[in-house]
Amino acid sequence: MRQLRIGIDIDSTIYDLEAAWVAKYNKIYGDNMKQWEFDDWDFIFSKKKIRCTPESFFWISQHADVQWDTYPIHGAKEVLSQLQADGHLICIVSSAKRGVIPIKVAKLMQDFPELDYELHFTKEKWLVHLDVMIDDNPYLMKQWARLFNLPPLIVFSQRWNTKVPIPDDSQNLIVRAGNWHEVYRMINRQILGEEVEW
Ligand SMILES: [Mg+2]
Numbered sequence: 001m002r003q004l005r006i007g008i009d010i011d012s013t014i015y016d017l018e019a020a021w022v023a024k025y026n027k028i029y030g031d032n033m034k035q036w037e038f039d040d041w042d043f044i045f046s047k048k049k050i051r052c053t054p055e056s057f058f059w060i061s062q063h064a065d066v067q068w069d070t071y072p073i074h075g076a077k078e079v080l081s082q083l084q085a086d087g088h089l090i091c092i093v094s095s096a097k098r099g100v101i102p103i104k105v106a107k108l109m110q111d112f113p114e115l116d117y118e119l120h121f122t123k124e125k126w127l128v129h130l131d132v133m134i135d136d137n138p139y140l141m142k143q144w145a146r147l148f149n150l151p152p153l154i155v156f157s158q159r160w161n162t163k164v165p166i167p168d169d170s171q172n173l174i175v176r177a178g179n180w181h182e183v184y185r186m187i188n189r190q191i192l193g194e195e196v197e198w
Contacts, residue, residue, distance in 0.1 A: 075180030
């Protein structure tokens with residue numbers, strides 16, 4: 001089997017940032033927001049009326065407490081260790097702000113103690129040499145797709161990104177995965193041309 005360099009985003013792809021973010025917001029502002037109401041990162045466009053400015057709301061996501069309170073998304077641990085067992089190289093690629101990088105690294109070491117991986121912290125994710133990238137941000141993907149010759153992209157579905165259409169791009173494979181097992185199937189089926197049980 002061909003061995004791949006698999007790029008994986010952290011927030012909302014490996015870790016459920018929104019769950020911790022919403023819980024922190026409710027605690028600070030005495031609201032009762034549900035995670036499913038988080039339907040757009042830009043709250044100007046969200047149906048949910050928040051009790052603070054969009055800037056304050058976004059700031060919560062960058063707070064150290066929130067980063068510590070995140071948990072891996074269902075299936076992430078299992079699939080990442082299976083990808084490693086299959087002989088692929090995991091490349092964590094995140095655009096995290098400097099202040100939260102130590103927390104993200106500590107979380108990864110705590111929650112994925114058996115996993116070996118490269119770590120890349122950059123806003124210019126396209127600079128990292130990859131065979132496939134998995135990220136929840138379809139806007140970023142669309143921008144890159146116009147500008148660069150990219151590896152295949154798997155958009156990790158989250159409630160807030162499902163309304164963003166995935167472009168039909170003949171030069172760059174862009175597909176959407178609803179969960180981590182689907183990511184595993186797509187890597188094998190779409191990239192390697194092999195069928196797997198999962
Ligand atoms: Mg993300």
